[in-house]
Amino acid sequence: MGILYDKQKKTITLHTKNTTYQMQIDRYGFLLHLYYGKRAEGCMDYLLTFYDRGFSGNPYDAGNDKTYSMDSLPQEFPSLGTGDYRNPACIIKNADLTYCSDFRYVSHSIKDGKYALQGLPAVYAADEEAQTLEVVLADSGSGVKAVLLYGVLPKYDIITRSVKLINGNSGRITVKKLAPACLDMVGGEYDFITFYGRHAMERNYQRMPVGHGVSKIGSLRGSSSHQYNPAVILADHETTEDTGSCYAMAFVYSGGFQSEAGRDQYYQTRLMMGLSEEQFAYPLQQGEEFQSPEVIMSYSSEGLSKLSQNLHRCMRTHLCRGKYKEAVRPILLNSWEASYFDFTGESLLKLAGQAVELGIDMFVMDDGWFGERDSEFRGLGDWKVNEKKLGCTLGELIGKINDMGMKFGIWIEPEMVNEDSDLYREHPDWAFVIPGRRPNRSRHQLVLDFSRKEVVDHIFDSICSVLDQGNVEYVKWDMNRSIADVYSATADSQGRVLHDYVLGLYDFLERLVNRYPDILIEGCSGGGGRFDAGMLYYTPQIWCSDNTDAIDRLEIQYGTSFIYPVSSVGAHVSASPNHQTGRITPLKTRGVVAMAGTFGYELDLNELSSAEKDEIREQITQYRKFAKLIQQGLYYRLTNPQTANEGAWEFVSEDRREALVQAVSIKKHANMTVDYIKVRGLEENTIYRETESGKLYNSTVLMESGFPMPIMDGEYQAYQWHFVRED
Numbered sequence: 001m002g003i004l005y006d007k008q009k010k011t012i013t014l015h016t017k018n019t020t021y022q023m024q025i026d027r028y029g030f031l032l033h034l035y036y037g038k039r040a041e042g043c044m045d046y047l048l049t050f051y052d053r054g055f056s057g058n059p060y061d062a063g064n065d066k067t068y069s070m071d072s073l074p075q076e077f078p079s080l081g082t083g084d085y086r087n088p089a090c091i092i093k094n095a096d097l098t099y100c101s102d103f104r105y106v107s108h109s110i111k112d113g114k115y116a117l118q119g120l121p122a123v124y125a126a127d128e129e130a131q132t133l134e135v136v137l138a139d140s141g142s143g144v145k146a147v148l149l150y151g152v153l154p155k156y157d158i159i160t161r162s163v164k165l166i167n168g169n170s171g172r173i174t175v176k177k178l179a180p181a182c183l184d185m186v187g188g189e190y191d192f193i194t195f196y197g198r199h200a201m202e203r204n205y206q207r208m209p210v211g212h213g214v215s216k217i218g219s220l221r222g223s224s225s226h227q228y229n230p231a232v233i234l235a236d237h238e239t240t241e242d243t244g245s246c247y248a249m250a251f252v253y254s255g256g257f258q259s260e261a262g263r264d265q266y267y268q269t270r271l272m273m274g275l276s277e278e279q280f281a282y283p284l285q286q287g288e289e290f291q292s293p294e295v296i297m298s299y300s301s302e303g304l305s306k307l308s309q310n311l312h313r314c315m316r317t318h319l320c321r322g323k324y325k326e327a328v329r330p331i332l333l334n335s336w337e338a339s340y341f342d343f344t345g346e347s348l349l350k351l352a353g354q355a356v357e358l359g360i361d362m363f364v365m366d367d368g369w370f371g372e373r374d375s376e377f378r379g380l381g382d383w384k385v386n387e388k389k390l391g392c393t394l395g396e397l398i399g400k401i402n403d404m405g406m407k408f409g410i411w412i413e414p415e416m417v418n419e420d421s422d423l424y425r426e427h428p429d430w431a432f433v434i435p436g437r438r439p440n441r442s443r444h445q446l447v448l449d450f451s452r453k454e455v456v457d458h459i460f461d462s463i464c465s466v467l468d469q470g471n472v473e474y475v476k477w478d479m480n481r482s483i484a485d486v487y488s489a490t491a492d493s494q495g496r497v498l499h500d501y502v503l504g505l506y507d508f509l510e511r512l513v514n515r516y517p518d519i520l521i522e523g524c525s526g527g528g529g530r531f532d533a534g535m536l537y538y539t540p541q542i543w544c545s546d547n548t549d550a551i552d553r554l555e556i557q558y559g560t561s562f563i564y565p566v567s568s569v570g571a572h573v574s575a576s577p578n579h580q581t582g583r584i585t586p587l588k589t590r591g592v593v594a595m596a597g598t599f600g601y602e603l604d605l606n607e608l609s610s611a612e613k614d615e616i617r618e619q620i621t622q623y624r625k626f627a628k629l630i631q632q633g634l635y636y637r638l639t640n641p642q643t644a645n646e647g648a649w650e651f652v653s654e655d656r657r658e659a660l661v662q663a664v665s666i667k668k669h670a671n672m673t674v675d676y677i678k679v680r681g682l683e684e685n686t687i688y689r690e691t692e693s694g695k696l697y698n699s700t701v702l703m704e705s706g707f708p709m710p711i712m713d714g715e716y717q718a719y720q721w722h723f724v725r726e727d
């Protein structure tokens, strides 16, 4: 199986199908990191070097040995106070007000199955698919224990990590910093790949060399954020899509986070992922524990595509849950870009009538259906159906839509409140406002204090009483601002509130998925402001971006694809000119780009010509034909749309029998040179038929020389080639 302990060498080795991870309990009880990389056997402790390094102190136990220093040794869980002057994974303020933690090995155990985390999302697996390693470390000075958890899923090349801190026998301590995943590399030259962005332009790919000093990304917004995504990659300088070493860390958490990559004075690299240190100071009374969220890690020796495919497979099948996780998702029409707040029950029914004629499966009523919500200014918090606006009850509206043969979905934003709402007038202290200060407004709304159970309970009940009014089959869970003014009236420390908020959010979501197991929930935060592995545990799809422009989406979906499966990427065909950019694109292009996601529509169908409606019918037929291949196939990025003349990507079935290549031209010039799109992942030297043209191709040539991009069509054209192996 996956985890082996060598008593003599005191090594613990985690094997997956293609990777190996090794640690060693050294002579003083420190838990050293030895190796993470391509699958290999044996003891790797020869990688450790010991030299007398000036100003790198030595633990007392080392006696006169000046060559032993935590400042230069690779570690599993470096903490402040051992003589390691690099950034630590853990900082604790002890009961005696000191900041030292010196964690040493106490015991370990190996169990079948994957650990679960109370109140937190986590990768899950059947007992025969996974093993768990638990290593108990303790700081004898404070009595604090650190329990390191490693989940190993051999078939998936996935290792997960989480840490539990237990305040054993001291008074109140404060956890100031906690990064459950730390990877110390003794050599190598690396790039730090991160995904930065802003509202409506999320997850842009950035690759920069790890230098001396620390590169740090993160979110101080209380949610994972548009600004940086909580997932990073460390790759060798030479690593490409198909070759070279790379490591991923994806945080299964939806709150503030930070990831640090840095090179130390001895040219060693440390990569970490964990909770944001800002506004974090989590108190633990004697006997209390703190469980960190987990980090999903993967390694590929075959480049970035393989790394992404490992993550995709794991997240799709072992993180997402519910009946939709592997199912082709319903094609939906969302009312937002069709009519924003400006609708009536009648106009919605008219839109739904158009949608059903085109073959769309589900109608989603977006923002504006509750309280006095006719604009951004009011109504959030008042989860009561505005029957006057709808001209009927919600049950009646749903009934009529179901009678047309469509499913019904609804938008909610449970974590928020407008000052102009009955809820705020009744419970002003439920919103984050610091006494004596005026709060920051964002989209004219405040954030509810979800660290308080009574707040979560109240909103949960009012949302349930809406969902119980009819056959709701989909919910879009939105969150339209960043958190500020953190203050909770009932908390014993304000440094715990942001994390407790996320626990409150997860508690709500867990209750929701248990009570409505058949509802498909789509996450959203102004588009992709909370697109993270934590949310995927509850919401198997997430609205990728408020930017529906097909050309901008090429970059957004490109960045997203490094970490997240296509089945999670909410993508819709919207109007042209596009509402966010004003750009004009062909309907075909918008269709092809939205197909590289969960696929749906978000525009006023009443405005379409009959030719456009015919084209949409054809798009829907196409999508249904390829949906399984798209959602479950291996995903390959064929170009980088940030720099290339075109965006191109590909889905290949696991058995390599068929492949769908999609491409969109971005740049146009006169007398244009021809770009060749190199197809990937096919079986070598085999004949494939392109099903549209019927032409036969040798797969090796398709992969070595590529397929010519047409150049003479107009701007932003989309192309699609479907190859099937000739058996």
Ligand code: GLA
Pocket: 336, 366, 367, 411, 478, 480, 524, 525, 526, 527, 543, 545, 546
């Ligand atoms: C956010 C979402 C949009 C839409 C609006 C409604 O911006 O991302 O899709 O639901 O809220 O207010």
